[in-house]
Amino acid sequence: MVIGSFAFLPSLKASGDGSVSSPYTVSQAISNQNSSLKTIQGYITGQPTAAATVITSHYPNDYAVALADTAGETDTSKMVYVQIPTDYRSQYGLKSHPALKGTLVKVTGNLTSYFSHAGIKNVTNMTNGGGGGTPSDPPASDTGSYYDSAQGKTGAALKSALHNIIDDHTELSYDAVWDALRHTDEDPNNKNDVILLYTGRSQSKTANGSGVNDWNREHVWAKSHGDFGTAMGPGTDLHHLRPADVSVNSARGNLDFDNGGTENSEAKGNYSDSDSWEPRDAVKGDVARMIFYMAVRYEGDRGEPDLEMNNSVSNGSAPFIGKLPVLMQWSQQDPVDSFERHRNDVIYNDYQHNRNPFIDHPEYAAAIWQ
Numbered sequence: 001m002v003i004g005s006f007a008f009l010p011s012l013k014a015s016g017d018g019s020v021s022s023p024y025t026v027s028q029a030i031s032n033q034n035s036s037l038k039t040i041q042g043y044i045t046g047q048p049t050a051a052a053t054v055i056t057s058h059y060p061n062d063y064a065v066a067l068a069d070t071a072g073e074t075d076t077s078k079m080v081y082v083q084i085p086t087d088y089r090s091q092y093g094l095k096s097h098p099a100l101k102g103t104l105v106k107v108t109g110n111l112t113s114y115f116s117h118a119g120i121k122n123v124t125n126m127t128n129g130g131g132g133g134t135p136s137d138p139p140a141s142d143t144g145s146y147y148d149s150a151q152g153k154t155g156a157a158l159k160s161a162l163h164n165i166i167d168d169h170t171e172l173s174y175d176a177v178w179d180a181l182r183h184t185d186e187d188p189n190n191k192n193d194v195i196l197l198y199t200g201r202s203q204s205k206t207a208n209g210s211g212v213n214d215w216n217r218e219h220v221w222a223k224s225h226g227d228f229g230t231a232m233g234p235g236t237d238l239h240h241l242r243p244a245d246v247s248v249n250s251a252r253g254n255l256d257f258d259n260g261g262t263e264n265s266e267a268k269g270n271y272s273d274s275d276s277w278e279p280r281d282a283v284k285g286d287v288a289r290m291i292f293y294m295a296v297r298y299e300g301d302r303g304e305p306d307l308e309m310n311n312s313v314s315n316g317s318a319p320f321i322g323k324l325p326v327l328m329q330w331s332q333q334d335p336v337d338s339f340e341r342h343r344n345d346v347i348y349n350d351y352q353h354n355r356n357p358f359i360d361h362p363e364y365a366a367a368i369w370q
Contacts, residue, residue: 052076084126104128261273285331
């Protein structure tokens, strides 16, 4: 039984032909349980656990969702049960993303019984609804009480509270970073590849090293800014380490961040001059949020460097990186996306057991630095 009220939420009425551009309604999917491959659009109402049972909280896993034509539907006979394949569980499973309940999604799969109930199995694609088949970003992970101690704070008090939340993470060796990046930066469309930060190129996970077209470990907060090298802690912190093309990484060097310069011939959309680097538009926000994280995580306690942002592009070996106003602009220009959210979850769950607050709560940046 489904419990909950969603008064005033819309319902789906128009029938379709089952194509991506004209998806079936849930009622059509229920009426056509003939194993045909179709695209269905419906609202997530909960997680099915038995033929007549759909739960709406405390989800046990990410394996299934129930869809209906009305967001507030409580009659399980008017729902279709979707078996979520492994590739989509981290994005559309309700245990990972309970806030997805009530949202519209499109699912492509075979119309066939699941839990002895009208269902969709062998799913080949899942996207947020209304996007014409183009994936859009799911909500951020449910972080529970993780940020409770930061609630209601701003400025230095918020920065201090966040530092205490994310401090004392599990540290990796620099050698262990190789394998971790193969996981955190995996190409969602090709599990054998990673996505390189500045080029956006999808490249074999094993093509790492020092060769001209290999990928290596880029310190987004340049390790010379604070002189922390590759020591465990800031030198191996996955929240600012990303795969990057070797020669492009070299071109960025230890430059601060700012707009302008000459376009990089190998990494189109990236620009540099004698004292600054501008990343491509698609990762400007990623870069900014990584820098925000480092400025909060490393505050000079227990022998760690005290990293801070400023308005300079000539910081050298000082523990500073600029320009703060530009990084704030980039964080607004390029909002958090599903790749960042997934990466944050992997680092938290599988490696460091701390999160980047500025991915979970982008509004924290303005609350601290503006």
